[in-house]
Amino acid sequence: MSDVLEATAVQTQGEAETFDVLIVGAGISGIGSAYHLKTQCPGKSFAVLEAKESFGGTWHTHRYPGVRSDSDLYTFGYRFKPWVGAPIASGDEILKYLSSVIAENDIDQHIRYGTLIVRCSWSSSERMWTVETRGSTGGQPKTYKCNFLWMCQGYYDHENPFLPQWPGMEDFKGTLVHAQKWDGSVDYAGKKVVVIGSGATAATVIPAMADKAGHVTMLQRSPTYFFCYPNRSELADRLREIGVDEQTVHRCARLDYLHNLKTLDRRSRTEPDVVVEELKALVRLYAGEEFEFAPHFVPRYRPWQQRLAFIPDGDMFVKMREGKVSAVTDKIARFTASGIALESGEHLEADVVVAATGFNLLVMGGIEFEVDGKPVDWSSTPTFRGMMFADVPNLAWVFGYFRAAWTLRVDLLGDLVCRLLQHADAKGASEIRIVVPTDLADEPLTQWIEDDNFNPGYLMRDIDKLPKRLGDRPEWRHSQDYWMEAEDIPSIDLDGPEFVYR
CATH class of the missing domain: 3.50.50.60 (FAD/NAD(P)-binding domain)
Structure with missing residues (x-):
């Protein structure tokens, strides 16, 4: 079988399609992550599950007059795909850009549109995620399985914006x-x-x-x-x-x-x-x-x-x-x-x-998660670098920057996740688990981000729902400093005390 066929092959376990990796969301994060996985880990089978009937995420959802980027496309665009237009781009121009990335890299064959995830369950005995879905427009439920789950669904509720209830x-x-x-x-x-x-x-x-x-x-x-x-x-x-x-x-x-x-x-x-x-x-x-x-x-x-x-x-x-x-x-x-x-x-x-009153945060797309039958409470879970979580195996979350272009972190984490998957393969491991080192076991859990550093209303309204920092160490929080992370993330020691493989 050719490398191309190996990369797109799936197993069938009963009614569940099984992949090495499932990417959740076909917005700017999911498309970028799919590119990195396809180019850096070409032997991995994967699918992109998208609830909407088309790609684009925010740029598909938002249709108000004049909709445009709030970051320049040289940084909001991907590092691997040149931007050739005006720095601030319209929503339609961004969709054309994303469409070209999909077409040029044959990502479209991997996207499953109209697929709304309702539950993700990890089994340590199988070392697999079971992902239960239903058709977002009333289609039949379907189950997928994967070894690694890459969450790229964004951070706000696309269906229910924040609208204060004023009298009258x-x-x-x-x-x-x-x-x-x-x-x-x-x-x-x-x-x-x-x-x-x-x-x-x-x-x-x-x-x-x-x-x-x-x-x-x-x-x-x-x-x-x-x-x-x-x-x-x-x-x-x-x-x-x-x-x-x-x-x-x-x-x-x-x-x-x-x-x-x-x-x-x-x-x-x-x-x-x-x-x-x-x-x-x-x-x-x-x-x-x-x-x-x-x-x-x-x-x-x-x-x-x-x-x-x-x-x-x-x-x-x-x-x-x-x-x-x-x-x-x-x-x-x-x-x-x-x-x-x-x-x-x-x-x-x-x-x-x-x-124009903003949106409601929606952690992990509002999807129900459990690990070995125990529900995951994200609001009490320590975060490693704002992208993985203590005792939630084989899962990465793409959450970008607020004070720099969101997509800068898509590229950084794309490299890290692919390096992590390659590292696990080299060890013969099928489980990657983040653990709290013993010397941090008694450290307090604190707010996900410092409110004196960045405090917009949409973040402060729901910040208690987000995962938590652990103590004061930079690796146990989500930094909003791209320039620091651009140096730190590529140099993360994948055999450090936070990583356990089996």
Whole structure:
């Protein structure tokens, strides 16, 4: 049998298809992980289980006006696939990029769409995961088995976004829609639109709706920092101009963006007041020199304690300068028939209200897990590097970065998981178990991430549901420091005291 056939072969145990590896999710994490597995471990059989009817994850789910990336595609894209467009890309452009990765690497034959996982059970006697699924659109239940489970399903609930329950919502006679549940039939032409929120989603929706709507009001509880910059890479443009190949352009532009992000992160800690003034200067380039920042654009936190919303070409502030967009900072008292009553006593008239209020975290896709018949409680389970878990064998979880591009960690963990699988094979082992070293047995379990380091509302609301740090050692937490992990993760000792093979 050829190597290609060996890599795609499956066994049948009763009604269960059996693979070496199952990848959960065909979004940007799952597709990237499938590429790494296919290219670095070509002898491994695998399948990608996807609940939706198409690939893309977030980029399939999110359909609101103007949907685009909030990270540059030189770092949000994969290191192995050059990006050739503008750094901030539309949702459709990202889907085309992912589609080309799938097509170029024959990943499509491995994806099982419409497959919703309901339970994953590990058996130490079999050294296998049993994965129970049902058709997400009512299809028949099906069972899969695998030796290794690679969780790439993301971290939020695609079906149930975060929507506060304000008084009087049922009284509103206009259209109320959450951005994550956008209905393309919503008619906002010439109408008064209120967008609730001021994060990346709001900053995307607002300029996209501004020309067609009568007026758009951004209603926020508290101000946010915005980073305005031209949507192009001068370095990439110059390299292309002198004839450099796209792989090299991608690598150089990627390093340039990473250097700039690292510098911004450091300076936000060491000289936050200077960074604030620089961010204001960039806003003025688009909003005008006379733009007033107070009270709507003076946040109460330092830069990078919450993610900076990137505004390509300053488009939201251009619309403000044109008078098509305005900002209101207040709290909602209640909805009325014709709009929103604010705690200040003011009333916002609205025909359409778009809630850009974020999402709900969903640990491991809400799937029920058990190990040898015992349920796994992720909220009390120590995490190793934010990607494996004490006493949960043969499982890796891809959870990316918040203050750098999510996909940077997809590539890092892709290398590590493949190295781990190869290492286990070399040992003749079929089980890889993370254990807490004896000298850490009495260390306390603490919050998954330090809240003074990064504290957006969507994370703080549900942080208790996430796995836990163990003591103060860096290997027993999920670091949000890409630059540290870029050095640490490739050098992890796979025969260290945390790893047990059998």
